[in-house]
Amino acid sequence: MMHQQGSCMPPLFGDVFCQCLHAGVDPGGGGGPEPDPPPAAASQQPPQTDDCLSDPDHSAAPCEACRGQEHRLKVLFQVLDVNGDGGICVNDLTIGLKKLGVHRTEHELMKIVKAGDKDLDGQLDFEEFVHYLRDHEKKLRLVFKSLDKKNDGRIDSQEIMQSLRDLGVNISEEQADKILKSMDKDGTMTIDWNEWRDYHLLHPADNIPEILLHWKHSTIFDVGESMVVPDEFTAEEKKSGKLWRHLVAGGGAGAVSRTCTAPLDRLKVLMQVHASKSNSMRIAGGFIQMIREGGVRSLWRGNGINVIKIAPESAIKFMAYEQIKRLIGSDHETLGMAERFVSGSLAGAIAQSSIYPMEVLKTRLALRRTGQYSGIVDCAKHIFQKEGVAAFYKGYIPNMLGIIPYAGIDLAVYETLKNSWLQRFATDSADPGVFVLLACGTTSSTCGQLASYPLALVRTRMQAQATLEGGPQMSMTSLFRHIVRTEGPTGLYRGLAPNFMKVIPSVSISYVVYEYLKVKLGVQSK
Numbered sequence: 001m002m003h004q005q006g007s008c009m010p011p012l013f014g015d016v017f018c019q020c021l022h023a024g025v026d027p028g029g030g031g032g033p034e035p036d037p038p039p040a041a042a043s044q045q046p047p048q049t050d051d052c053l054s055d056p057d058h059s060a061a062p063c064e065a066c067r068g069q070e071h072r073l074k075v076l077f078q079v080l081d082v083n084g085d086g087g088i089c090v091n092d093l094t095i096g097l098k099k100l101g102v103h104r105t106e107h108e109l110m111k112i113v114k115a116g117d118k119d120l121d122g123q124l125d126f127e128e129f130v131h132y133l134r135d136h137e138k139k140l141r142l143v144f145k146s147l148d149k150k151n152d153g154r155i156d157s158q159e160i161m162q163s164l165r166d167l168g169v170n171i172s173e174e175q176a177d178k179i180l181k182s183m184d185k186d187g188t189m190t191i192d193w194n195e196w197r198d199y200h201l202l203h204p205a206d207n208i209p210e211i212l213l214h215w216k217h218s219t220i221f222d223v224g225e226s227m228v229v230p231d232e233f234t235a236e237e238k239k240s241g242k243l244w245r246h247l248v249a250g251g252g253a254g255a256v257s258r259t260c261t262a263p264l265d266r267l268k269v270l271m272q273v274h275a276s277k278s279n280s281m282r283i284a285g286g287f288i289q290m291i292r293e294g295g296v297r298s299l300w301r302g303n304g305i306n307v308i309k310i311a312p313e314s315a316i317k318f319m320a321y322e323q324i325k326r327l328i329g330s331d332h333e334t335l336g337m338a339e340r341f342v343s344g345s346l347a348g349a350i351a352q353s354s355i356y357p358m359e360v361l362k363t364r365l366a367l368r369r370t371g372q373y374s375g376i377v378d379c380a381k382h383i384f385q386k387e388g389v390a391a392f393y394k395g396y397i398p399n400m401l402g403i404i405p406y407a408g409i410d411l412a413v414y415e416t417l418k419n420s421w422l423q424r425f426a427t428d429s430a431d432p433g434v435f436v437l438l439a440c441g442t443t444s445s446t447c448g449q450l451a452s453y454p455l456a457l458v459r460t461r462m463q464a465q466a467t468l469e470g471g472p473q474m475s476m477t478s479l480f481r482h483i484v485r486t487e488g489p490t491g492l493y494r495g496l497a498p499n500f501m502k503v504i505p506s507v508s509i510s511y512v513v514y515e516y517l518k519v520k521l522g523v524q525s526k
Contacts, residue, residue: 073133077126087123089113137197139422144196154190156180245521251314253514255307260509261502262306263299266290268502269366271495272460273468276487283498294370302366305376309358317351341408348403356399357392363463387466395462398476402455410448414440434511442507446500453499454492458483 080088080096088096093109104112116124116132124132149159157176183191183199191199258265267286275281281289290298324343352359357380365379373379383391417440449456458479465473474482483491 070130073130074126077129080129087121087125088129089123092123140197140200141193142422144193154188154192155196156190246518247314247318249514249517249521250510251310252517253510254310254314256513257506257510258306258310259300259303261506262303263287263290264498264502265303265306266299266301266366267498268495269302269363269460269464271498272457273367273464275494276491283501286498298370301368302362302364305358305362305365308376309355309362313351313355316354317347320350321347341411344411345403345407348407349400352399352403353396356396359399360392360394360463363460364467367464367467383466391466394465395459395476398455398459398462402452402459405455406448406452409451410444413447414444417443438507438511441511442503445507446503449499449503450496453496454480457492457494 077088078084079099080092082092082095090106090109090113093104093112094106097104097109112132113122113124115136116128118128118131119125144155147155147159147163149162157173157180160176160179161173177189180189180191183195185195185198267283267290270286270290271281287299294301321343324346325339328339328343360383361376361379364383365373365376368379373382421436421440458476461479461483462474462476480492487494
């Protein structure tokens with residue numbers, strides 16, 4: 001699972017800086033073997049304080065350690081700036097790190113430059129270089145503290161095994177020892193903070209930090225929509241079968257969550273189709289109308305097919321996501337945000353195309369009158385006989401278009417909130433806790449739904465057009481124009497209130513059920 005380096009991995013932050021200083025490395029040249037630093041070199045500088053890490057731009061006066069570190073960073077920057085033009089590009093990093101005995105793939109070096117390149121000129125100037133390293137170091141410190149279960153400032157193999165086990169990744173003691181040896185410079189078979197930082201600092205996202213900093217949310221939260229980008233799973237989770245247990249737990253959580261909030265979902269569909277300026281349907285009035293027409297049980301019309309489609313849709317989406325990742329040439333366990341967006345959107349489109357007839361059935365069943373259909377099969381038969389196969393794909397285009405804003409905004413908002421929390425509030429652990437996880441998931445899902453809601457409303461109306469007696473059969477653009485002309489722009493947001501009312505209970509219920517099912521399925525220990 002882990003990307004291994006040689007057991008004599010050269011240090012990147014402490015000793016290398018000292019080697020550069022003591023050996024007087026010429027920034028533009030190579031200059032032969034570097035002598036070993038004095039034994040006390042690494043400890044001559046006072047430790048950097050947590051306050052400095054929380055204030056990487058040093059709005060307050062820098063401490064003595066930070067001034068020393070700034071000087072070492074300048075030396076390292078000069079070494080890596082091979083052509084001396086004041087900027088470090090991928091080629092500079094390749095040559096400069098090789099001088100220091102450090103080997104990284106071109107993909108890894110591109111990720112470093114991309115992560116730190118704020119002005120998008122394809123290289124890192126000194127300020128960008130310093131900001132990237134400090135930001136990366138803060139994340140590494142969080143991960144180190146998360147791994148250091150004994151809180152003794154050192155990580156041993158048991159702590160690595162336990163931390164990964166908590167995340168559903170099982171590794172053997174032999175594998176844990178192998179990981180330790182790759183970072184252990186003093187032969188103690190434990191890793192202190194300096195060894196951990198030196199190993200990872202110029203690695204954009206090695207597996208252990210990336211796993212611990214990755215918060216799954218697509219599998220955990222179900223808000224009744226199926227347009228989110230799938231979560232990432234590690235190679236170990238895939239090999240051990242825990243991936244499918246995660247997906248089963250997520251599917252079960254979604255089924256419970258959707259069933260609990262089904263009355264609000266049906267009310268949303270009724271308001272999307274029937275509400276207008278002349279027929280102002282309110283939330284309380286809508287519930288009363290549904291109960292009068294069909295009794296309390298009618299509140300759950302359309303929920304059966306909505307639950308049934310979870311399993312095929314989740315499986316198809318995940319398999320498509322994995323295949324698309326391979327097609328775009330990524331053999332890494334976790335992707336960048338742009339890659340995830342492209343892969344996730346395409347996988348969502350494939351999954352939605354496969355189960356879209358079930359979406360149409362869900363809408364028709366939610367809108368049906370008492371006694372109109374005896375069940376799902378009867379509904380499908382009636383649609384096929386009266387309207388033909390094409391009826392099962394009404395509203396398909398706005399549905400596909402809705403995937404782009406939903407998936408993109410949900411992913412971007414979630415990652416932004418996550419990184420903001422890590423930067424501002426995380427101190428002792430990268431684990432956000434239940435409240436932060438729920439808040440981020442709820443906010444990102446709400447933003448995604450808000451952006452794609454007009455397309456979702458048009459999709460639902462197109463699916464329902466045949467049920468409206470004497471109503472015109474309009475195309476997507478004609479329906480958009482008709483709604484704006486007759487109801488105004490607010491007409492595109494009919495049913496938004498019950499839709500948002502179900503977000504918080506949906507997220508909360510799905511999270512609780514997901515955690516319960518994970519324990520029952522053996523994904524993690526109690």
